[in-house]
Amino acid sequence: MSKYAMAIDLRACIGCHACTIACKSEHDIPIGTWRCWVKEVEKGTFPNTRREFLPVLCNQCDDAPCQNICPTKALFRRNDGIVDLDPEWCIGCKSCIAACPYDQIFIDPNTSTAEKCNFCSNRLEADLEPACVVVCPTECRVFGDLEDPDAKINKLLTHEPHNVRKPEYNTSPNIYYVNGSQQLLDPTKPMQSGIYKQGEMSEELKQSVPEFKNDPQESRTVYDTFHNIPWDKNIITYLMTKGASTGLLILSLFLWWVGYKSSLFSFWMPILSGVLLTVTGYVLITDLKKPERFYYILLRSNWNSWMAWGTWFITLKGIFILLWLLGAMADNNGFLDFILWPTILLSFLSSIYTGFFFAQASARDLWKGSENTIDIGVLSILKGAAILAFFVIIFPVADKANVLNTLGNVITVCTLLHFSILMFSILLHRFGSVAHERSIELILKGPFKKEFWNGAIIAGCAVPMFIFWWIGYNYFTFLLSSTLIVLGSYYWDKIWVQAGQKVPLS
Ligand code: SF4
Numbered sequence: 001m002s003k004y005a006m007a008i009d010l011r012a013c014i015g016c017h018a019c020t021i022a023c024k025s026e027h028d029i030p031i032g033t034w035r036c037w038v039k040e041v042e043k044g045t046f047p048n049t050r051r052e053f054l055p056v057l058c059n060q061c062d063d064a065p066c067q068n069i070c071p072t073k074a075l076f077r078r079n080d081g082i083v084d085l086d087p088e089w090c091i092g093c094k095s096c097i098a099a100c101p102y103d104q105i106f107i108d109p110n111t112s113t114a115e116k117c118n119f120c121s122n123r124l125e126a127d128l129e130p131a132c133v134v135v136c137p138t139e140c141r142v143f144g145d146l147e148d149p150d151a152k153i154n155k156l157l158t159h160e161p162h163n164v165r166k167p168e169y170n171t172s173p174n175i176y177y178v179n180g181s182q183q184l185l186d187p188t189k190p191m192q193s194g195i196y197k198q199g200e201m202s203e204e205l206k207q208s209v210p211e212f213k214n215d216p217q218e219s220r221t222v223y224d225t226f227h228n229i230p231w232d233k234n235i236i237t238y239l240m241t242k243g244a245s246t247g248l249l250i251l252s253l254f255l256w257w258v259g260y261k262s263s264l265f266s267f268w269m270p271i272l273s274g275v276l277l278t279v280t281g282y283v284l285i286t287d288l289k290k291p292e293r294f295y296y297i298l299l300r301s302n303w304n305s306w307m308a309w310g311t312w313f314i315t316l317k318g319i320f321i322l323l324w325l326l327g328a329m330a331d332n333n334g335f336l337d338f339i340l341w342p343t344i345l346l347s348f349l350s351s352i353y354t355g356f357f358f359a360q361a362s363a364r365d366l367w368k369g370s371e372n373t374i375d376i377g378v379l380s381i382l383k384g385a386a387i388l389a390f391f392v393i394i395f396p397v398a399d400k401a402n403v404l405n406t407l408g409n410v411i412t413v414c415t416l417l418h419f420s421i422l423m424f425s426i427l428l429h430r431f432g433s434v435a436h437e438r439s440i441e442l443i444l445k446g447p448f449k450k451e452f453w454n455g456a457i458i459a460g461c462a463v464p465m466f467i468f469w470w471i472g473y474n475y476f477t478f479l480l481s482s483t484l485i486v487l488g489s490y491y492w493d494k495i496w497v498q499a500g501q502k503v504p505l506s
């Protein structure tokens, strides 16, 4: 069986970009998007400067994170090792973009489905080499079958030292670089000055490459393409609404189970939880580039993908909320007792799967700590308790003081837990990865500094705790603390989503 790979001899690359153009022409790639391109980095200071070129394309990884996360199996591996994409099954969820550590997938604006290099599989089937290989004037791209001992690629790799992009991600890439320097292969090394050899970057492009304090004397990126940030406002909204839905449902059902038989807990809060879950579903579906295909996740679930699992958890949770409401309307306590724990379990799973899902988006090191999954569960309960306290105050509930006391204790414990996890995750937990360090730098000293300290920590944790400790539990302190907690959790969700994606991948 064949195993296709490519070696690129950077000593011979002259940065002519013919490969980029050939690829665009072969696959009709729209303006502003690329299956392959050539990045340029300058090293040294005048007059001792040198420009180096790095042609990049999909690595056809042996252990491909994009394939694992794809919820509909639109990304699949061919028998010859190529990671290919079936656009007919792509729902445009952008998870593969978040998972590829090499920035090698994009959404085609014409088809609204994902696009990536597949070594020109259409040409391979006609016994032709990939378009970028045949067009290269210096023959620096050597394509071949690693299983064939006589293949030119095997001879080159046997005799010349070579390396791959980001070996620490353990994806086993199949694009090998001869003479690739670290400044060229590691996107966090060169300085991003905002000035390219053609002139100043557009404001849009500048936003996608935040500047770090790299030494400009050492190396500077002088040509690059636009970098996608796949997840933003909709995903922040999804974290907020899904978390609140989970916390509200779990706490309401628990209070009902321990004996507070108010309709607030058995009926009105499950309705609110269902409404928030519906908003979550709406936000997720409208975030798809092919929203009309959302049900493909259920039809063709990839059980390696946490997104597929999450979709099932959310769907089943919605069904169980409906069953619960029917049972509550029929006043059938036996039935409610029967479905209580499955409903709580599904609600819990629909919350914490997000931690595993983000960790599966393995391009982003900030999302990899397992403490994030615990924090997502804690934040769900915290958001739910803060919102529930507000309704307990305005709704006629028997034993109101005791219920508020319980909610106050839940809020206190969850806030302390959330605060401790944030401190551990941001100040102590280190993976030894430069990309992770860079994300932390952005949070502590960069554009997210104010939102982190003022929003997530002071408003979201410190002030509510101080108010409860200083004044105690009363209507006023609940209303103030709950508002601040919801605000603080919004800031943290926003920082977590955005800062994770600000480090350049290619
Ligand atoms: S993870 Fe990226 S580089 Fe690897 S196969 Fe997928 S798209 Fe290609």
Ligand code: SF4
Binding pocket: 069, 070, 071, 072, 073, 074, 075, 085, 089, 090, 091, 092, 093, 094, 095, 096, 097, 113, 114
């Ligand atoms: S956009 Fe989503 S469905 Fe399409 S290939 Fe990527 S992960 Fe799969």
